[in-house]
Amino acid sequence: MTPTRVLALAGAMMLAGCADDGARPESASAAPAKGPAPGMGKGYSHDPYPSTYHPYPGVPTLVTNVTIFDGEGGQIDRGSALFADGKIVAIGQTLAAPPGATVIDGTGKVLTPGIIDIHSHLGDYPSPGVPANSDGNEATGPVTADVWAEHSVWPQDPGFSRALANGGVTTLEILPGSANLMGGRSVVVKNVYARTEQGMKFPGAPYGLKMACGENPKRVYGAKNREPSTRMGNIAVDRATWARAVEYKRKWDKYETDGGEPPARDIAMDTLRGVLAGEILVQNHCYRADEMAIVMDMAKEFGYHVSAFHHAVEAYKIADLLKANGTCAAVWADWWGFKMEAYDAISENLALLQNAGACAMIHSDDENGIQRLNQEVAKALAAGRRAGIQISDATAWEWLTINPARALGIADKTGSLKPGKMADLVLWNGNPFSVYSRPEKVWIDGALLYDANDPTRRPVSDFELGQPGAGDVK
Amino acid sequence: MKRLLPFFASAAAFVTLPATAQSVAIVNARLVIGDGSAPIDGGTVVIRDGRVVAAGAQVAVPQGVQTVDAGGHYVTPGIVAGFTRLGIVEVDGVDATNDSGASTSPFHAAIDVAPAVNPRTSAVILNRAEGITRAIVAPDNRGSIFAGQGAVIDLGADADAVTRPRAFQFMEYGESGAGASGGSRPAAIAAFRNALAQARLYARSPTGYADQGKDALLTRADAEALQPVIAGKVPLLIHVERASDILVLLDLKREMPALKLVLVGVSEGWMVASQLAAAHVPVIASALNDLPASFEQLAATQSNVGRMKLAGVLVGLGMIGDNDARQARNEKQYAGNLVALTRMPGASGLDWNAAFAAISSAPAEAIGMGGEIGSLRPGRRGDVVIWSNDPLELDAAALAVWIDGVKQPLDTRQRMLRDRYMQPQEGSLPKAYQR
Numbered sequence: 078m079t080p081t082r083v084l085a086l087a088g089a090m091m092l093a094g095c096a097d098d099g100a101r102p103e104s105a106s107a108a109p110a111k112g113p114a115p116g117m118g119k120g121y122s123h124d125p126y127p128s129t130y131h132p133y134p135g136v137p138t139l140v141t142n143v144t145i146f147d148g149e150g151g152q153i154d155r156g157s158a159l160f161a162d163g164k165i166v167a168i169g170q171t172l173a174a175p176p177g178a179t180v181i182d183g184t185g186k187v188l189t190p191g192i193i194d195i196h197s198h199l200g201d202y203p204s205p206g207v208p209a210n211s212d213g214n215e216a217t218g219p220v221t222a223d224v225w226a227e228h229s230v231w232p233q234d235p236g237f238s239r240a241l242a243n244g245g246v247t248t249l250e251i252l253p254g255s256a257n258l259m260g261g262r263s264v265v266v267k268n269v270y271a272r273t274e275q276g277m278k279f280p281g282a283p284y285g286l287k288m289a290c291g292e293n294p295k296r297v298y299g300a301k302n303r304e305p306s307t308r309m310g311n312i313a314v315d316r317a318t319w320a321r322a323v324e325y326k327r328k329w330d331k332y333e334t335d336g337g338e339p340p341a342r343d344i345a346m347d348t349l350r351g352v353l354a355g356e357i358l359v360q361n362h363c364y365r366a367d368e369m370a371i372v373m374d375m376a377k378e379f380g381y382h383v384s385a386f387h388h389a390v391e392a393y394k395i396a397d398l399l400k401a402n403g404t405c406a407a408v409w410a411d412w413w414g415f416k417m418e419a420y421d422a423i424s425e426n427l428a429l430l431q432n433a434g435a436c437a438m439i440h441s442d443d444e445n446g447i448q449r450l451n452q453e454v455a456k457a458l459a460a461g462r463r464a465g466i467q468i469s470d471a472t473a474w475e476w477l478t479i480n481p482a483r484a485l486g487i488a489d490k491t492g493s494l495k496p497g498k499m500a501d502l503v504l505w506n507g508n509p510f511s512v513y514s515r516p517e518k519v520w521i522d523g524a525l526l527y528d529a530n531d532p533t534r535r536p537v538s539d540f541e542l543g544q545p546g547a548g549d550v551k
Numbered sequence: 552m553k554r555l556l557p558f559f560a561s562a563a564a565f566v567t568l569p570a571t572a573q574s575v576a577i578v579n580a581r582l583v584i585g586d587g588s589a590p591i592d593g594g595t596v597v598i599r600d601g602r603v604v605a606a607g608a609q610v611a612v613p614q615g616v617q618t619v620d621a622g623g624h625y626v627t628p629g630i631v632a633g634f635t636r637l638g639i640v641e642v643d644g645v646d647a648t649n650d651s652g653a654s655t656s657p658f659h660a661a662i663d664v665a666p667a668v669n670p671r672t673s674a675v676i677l678n679r680a681e682g683i684t685r686a687i688v689a690p691d692n693r694g695s696i697f698a699g700q701g702a703v704i705d706l707g708a709d710a711d712a713v714t715r716p717r718a719f720q721f722m723e724y725g726e727s728g729a730g731a732s733g734g735s736r737p738a739a740i741a742a743f744r745n746a747l748a749q750a751r752l753y754a755r756s757p758t759g760y761a762d763q764g765k766d767a768l769l770t771r772a773d774a775e776a777l778q779p780v781i782a783g784k785v786p787l788l789i790h791v792e793r794a795s796d797i798l799v800l801l802d803l804k805r806e807m808p809a810l811k812l813v814l815v816g817v818s819e820g821w822m823v824a825s826q827l828a829a830a831h832v833p834v835i836a837s838a839l840n841d842l843p844a845s846f847e848q849l850a851a852t853q854s855n856v857g858r859m860k861l862a863g864v865l866v867g868l869g870m871i872g873d874n875d876a877r878q879a880r881n882e883k884q885y886a887g888n889l890v891a892l893t894r895m896p897g898a899s900g901l902d903w904n905a906a907f908a909a910i911s912s913a914p915a916e917a918i919g920m921g922g923e924i925g926s927l928r929p930g931r932r933g934d935v936v937i938w939s940n941d942p943l944e945l946d947a948a949a950l951a952v953w954i955d956g957v958k959q960p961l962d963t964r965q966r967m968l969r970d971r972y973m974q975p976q977e978g979s980l981p982k983a984y985q986r
Contacts, residue, residue: 204842204843204844205843205844205845205846205848205849206844206845207845207846235842235843236842239841239842243841243853292644393969393972393975394972394975395975396975397975397976398975411878411880411881412874412878413877413965414641414642414643414673414674414876414877415642415643415644415874415876415877416642416643416644416645417642417644417645420642421968422965423965423968423969424965425969429969429972429973429975432973433975444842444844445839445840445842448839448841449884449888452884452888452945455945455946456884456945456946458946459945459946459947459948462946463948464969464973506894507894510945510946511944511945512884512887512888512890512891512943512944512945513887513890513891513894513944514891515891515892515894515895529895529896530896532897540843541843541849544843544849544850545794545819545822545849545850546819546849546850546851546852549850549852549854550852550853550854550892550895550896550897550898551841551842551851551852551853
């Protein structure tokens with residue numbers, strides 16, 4: 078099978094399985110077939126802070142005799158995986174090593190796609206957690222669609238290295254916080270240290286819009302004695318904003334089609350227009366089932382789609398509705414009860430979603446949890462099996478890689494070990510659903526960026542350099 | 552609160568109260584004593600009148616004692632959650648249900664969490680179902696380095712939850728203590744010295760200790776509450792993270808040898824592990840802190856616990872600042888992670904036996920209760936769990952739990968929600984009718 082066909086197939090599965098509506102980023106340079114419309118290319122850049130990420134060099138590598146979870150539900154025992162030039166070349170039972178390839182005996186070990194965390198605040202709520210670096214919530218107004226998380230991300234957050242070395246995380250989405258109804262744009266990065274945020278930015282990944290339901294916005298703004306102070310206020314402000322966004326989009330679409338005077342620029346509305354155009358994916362913090370149902374109706378009312386609900390602790394109550402809407406649920410394994418809207422959280426959430434055929438995934442929202450997402454899935458999987466829901470280990474791995482890739486619109490690039498995809502892989506020193514296993518090696522785009530056996534492959538951020546414990550095992 | 556009383560009165564009628572302590576022998580066990588020794592296959596534990604009378608390989612079952620065949624499964628002492636706020640919080644974010652701290656109270660050291668402990672708290676019920684049988688419960692400090700008097704509780708399904716009230720005093724040092732003392736560590740030390748001096752004044756003449764009211768630096772009640780601390784009758788638990796701060800506290804211990812210090816958190820403990828060991832100061836540590844979450848935790852590493860243990864420090868695990876009101880169940884996972892480190896080049900962890908002890912006997916011993924709880928040595932409380940498999944593994948479940956020799960119910964609200972929504976769609980009636 079050629080890489081091209083694999084990619085096409087992955088794209089089709091993405092449409093069938095999950096939230097992404099398949100829309101590719103519309104850019105100012107994306108010209109229609111019959112030549113540019115009068116306003117096209119004269120508007121604004123949709124990518125003014127472009128990725129400068131580049132893969133680091135790797136060597137052709139063959140891992141043999143290894144258990145493989147391919148990330149799309151497949152498992153190969155005592156199999157082989159070959160990657161070269163930053164891409165997966167092949168996986169199978171036995172593969173021949175090309176000349177010059179590094180061959181790793183994977184006996185007793187497990188090879189998986191790198192973990193993708195769809196909900197992280199590394200970089201915008203970095204360690205150390207001092208107010209001077211606390212840049213995740215622009216809590217000065219309930220709608221701050223104009224802010225972009227990437228403008229807060231501190232690429233020296235020590236947390237990136239822990240997520241890599243202990244967590245096997247190769248891709249993550251960094252979001253604004255949840256104080257606001259529309260908290261701003263999220264950004265997807267590869268977990269590779271760089272001098273700049275642009276240097277980490279996942280090439281070609283769509284942006285996200287962080288939205289939030291429930292307690293947080295109404296608490297934050299209710300305390301300031303302003304709208305919203307209730308859940309109905311939350312939706313009222315959302316609707317008023319979407320109504321403006323529809324108008325903004327209409328004006329810009331008209332200008333780009335017909336020419337004439339360009340409409341006034343509004344940075345917040347750019348983002349919402351991007352959502353309405355399918356260019357930007359909605360990532361919606363929402364705990365309660367009833368609120369998720371309202372938000373899905375609101376999305377239909379204004380013509381957008383919710384890619385995933387995050388912190389969806391009650392998703393299990395509406396697994397059928399989520400499936401029908403093609404909206405994913407990103408959840409914790411067992412966080413519960415810390416606030417009212419988390420009161421009904423159950424450990425079987427992921428399994429019940431899977432059982433109903435909905436798109437489900439784990440997420441962390443936490444600089445410690447991101448180091449153990451495989452363990453979180455193991456707990457959720459065990460809870461599901463105890464409830465009588467039979468889910469294979471390899472299927473459960475979808476919760477860690479391909480499903481978040483789908484909800485982020487990058488499933489054609491990463492999230493499973495399909496030929497032609499990015500060589501983002503983790504070699505675990507045992508079954509990653511055992512508490513006794515850890516990443517032994519992590520490759521990102523084919524480059525070996527963590528090796529438990531080689532202290533020189535242990536990243537130390539600028540902040541930690543020269544500090545007590547720098548370069549220690551962590 | 553008055554409005555709640557009738558509810559509780561009527562609800563009590565529906566609660567199945569467990570039977571009183573019975574004698575039981577659990578046989579055919581992969582038996583873990585909890586003191587750091589290796590599991591014993593084919594082991595037996597005998598509980599009589601709520602206490603362990605024997606546990607081991609060659610233990611005879613007395614006549615007339617009910618026998619439970621563990622089928623070769625792991626049988627262990629119940630988990631002792633090392634530092635928590637279990638039983639005093641229902642929903643953290645709902646202030647009315649959160650008794651962990653009192654921000655406008657004039658009292659600090661005098662605060663006693665015991666009356667707040669509610670054995671019907673959801674977190675008690677859930678953690679019991681996951682094999683947690685005892686917890687060290689500390690108040691949260693507000694406006695003083697002193698948080699108040701903590702309790703040791705059981706998680707049994709009965710009205711009597713408090714094993715030992717006023718079991719220790721809890722205090723904050725480091726960044727948190729500085730913040731509670733006006734803004735600096737020296738101010739926190741000054742507050743500490745002053746409080747102890749005042750407490751000694753009180754000891755000399757309780758009736759002469761002028762109660763200076765809200766403006767006093769130490770109220771009469773607070774001075775009274777510190778009496779067992781200065782007399783060394785109860786441990787003083789102090790939260791501290793930075794290596795240099797730990798050494799300051801060890802200096803204070805040298806100056807005031809009667810104090811029974813137990814350090815909590817201790818993320819940089821590995822840097823001063825030999826001093827901790829030499830001072831015989833036990834530690835209740837965060838298991839997996841490995842980030843410079845603050846400037847007092849720059850050297851945090853998951854190898855901290857293993858390195859301290861290697862140096863001879865008594866280390867148990869706790870939930871310091873880590874979902875302390877509800878996620879004590881994760882201590883099993885944390886202990887398992889410390890075992891995982893033994894396979895990582897350059898890292899220090901715990902072997903399985905030591906890791907289990909870190910969530911059973913070690914926290915109990917750290918607060919001077921190793922003779923009561925935390926292991927299956929004779930004389931200890933009859934807190935026993937039968938597990939589906941290795942209790943430190945992520946897929947382990949508690950199959951049966953005894954507390955004080957009483958078999959416990961393991962049903963939870965979460966389980967009922969799960970069963971209600973196994974199929975999300977409504978049936979012939981709304982979900983509200985399905986129970």
